[in-house]
Amino acid sequence: MGSRSQENHETKKEEPDPTLEEIAEMPPRQRKYETRKKERKVVRRIVLIVVATLAVLGTILGVTFYNFVQGALQPRDAEDSQLVQVNIPSGSSNKEIGDILENDNVIVSGLVFNYWTKFNNVDGFQSGYYQMSPDMTLDEISTLLQAGGTAEPQAIADAKIVIPEGNDIASIADIIETSTEGAITADDFLAVMNDDAYFQKVLALYPQMLTSASEAEGVRYRLEGYLFPATYDYYADTTTAEGLADQMVAAMYETLSPYFESIQNQGYTVQQFLTLASLVEREGVTAEDRANIAQVFINRINAGMALQSDISILYALGVHKEVVTYDDLEVDSPYNLYTNTGYGPGPFDSPGLASIEATLNPTANDYYYFVADVDTGDVYFAETYEEHQQLVEEYVNN
Structure with missing residues (x-):
């Protein structure tokens, strides 16, 4: 059956x-x-x-939207350096600023700009007139907006010279040459940096800031660390290498002026303070890491220990590379902070405001060592050398 x-x-x-x-x-x-x-x-x-x-439509829309966002995070036109005047009214929100930038054809999307500022905790934008171009990145535009615009419209500059935080004078000279398409060469700018008559001129203008720099021995450039990282206008007919240097030194003075008393009260000369801030600039990425790293350097100074920053080795060698070897650590230079204790001759680069404030207001800790994960950039701190070696083995050697 x-x-x-x-x-x-x-x-x-x-x-x-x-x-x-x-x-x-x-x-x-x-x-x-x-x-x-x-x-x-x-x-x-x-x-x-x-x-x-x-x-199918959802997939197509999702891919299309993803590609749109990716494109909107890039410069609107990497080949278009033509400057336009942008007016940001007082009280404008990040969303309103994004809409203005989109309408003025500076960025691809005001909506994406608004969310980008939220995700990256970027704020502090100021009102005023700005000169921007479609080849600027969102980071460059944000830095410009944080620095503040002018009260009145200005003549359109021939170019913008963007000096990011953490660049030394040699790198700044290269940026100037590229930005001006060779009208001001790197050698032109370095000649100003090496001109003692020029240093004496700015020393007379800003003695509170530059006296300790004038007394430093063994420096490569007396104004290393004193050129504020920001965006500067370039006018082909009138801008000179010395004029650019004037603007950069003046911007650093304006930035440091509110802190001179605190710097003195904490026992630093301006030269020593900017040296620490320049190391913090290159060693830290987040505000939290910078404040902890600043305290590590302070702890080591107070303990009579060498600062042992690879940034000092790279500066002493005059090169930029990812890995510092044991042979590099033996370089004969006053800037070698592995073999020399103290602050060394002076700053290694131009620190930005965030690193200046982190150095002034470090996070209290008992750490003497730190190491960054080579893959993630996360920073790990240790009180003892043995703990530090374990972290190096885990996050660097492996």
Whole structure:
């Protein structure tokens, strides 16, 4: 009996749906049943088609939106350096600023700009007139907006010279040459930096800031660390290498002026303070890490320990590279803070405001060592050398 049932099951075929003509000839009750059955099948097919279509459209829209956001995070036109004047009214929100930048064809999307500032905790934008170009990155635009604009519209500059935080004088000279398309060469700017008559001029203007720099021995450039990282206007007819240097030194003085008393009260000369801030600038990324790293350096100074920052080795060598070797640590230079205790001759780069404030307001801790994960950039701190070695083994050597 079991095999016969299986045979019946296997040979049973689904009967085809009746045609509309066949349904029309059926008795009313059966006709109504078959009609509803047919309608349900049609509905199911329509639903399946709609769902499949929506899934395809959703995928297409998702990819399209992702590509749009990725594009909006890049400069609007990397080849267009033509400056436009942008007016940011007082009290403008980040969303309103984004809309203004989009309408002035500086960025791709005001909406993406607004969310980018939220995700990156970027704020402190100021009102005023700005000169921007479509080849500027969101970081460069934000830095410009944080620095503040002018009260009145200015003549359109021929170029913007963007000096990011953490650049030394040699790198700044290269940036100037590139930004001015060679009109002001790196050698032109370095000549100003090496000109003692120029240093004496700015020393007379800003003695409170530059006296300790004038007394430092063994420095490569007396103004290393004193050129504030910001965005500067370049006018082909009037801007000179010395004029740019004037602006940068003046900007650093304006930035440091509110802190001179605190710097003195904490027992630093300005030269020593900017040296620490320049190390903090290059060693830390987040505000939390910078404040902890600043305290580590202070702890080591107070304990009479060498600061042992790789940044000092790279500066002493005059190179930029990812890995510092044991042979590099033996470089004969007053800037080598592995073999020399104390602060060394002076700063190693130009620190930004965030690093200046972190150095003034470090986070109290008992750490003497720190190491950064080579993959994630996360910084790990230790009180003892043994703990530090374990962290190095875990996050660097492995």
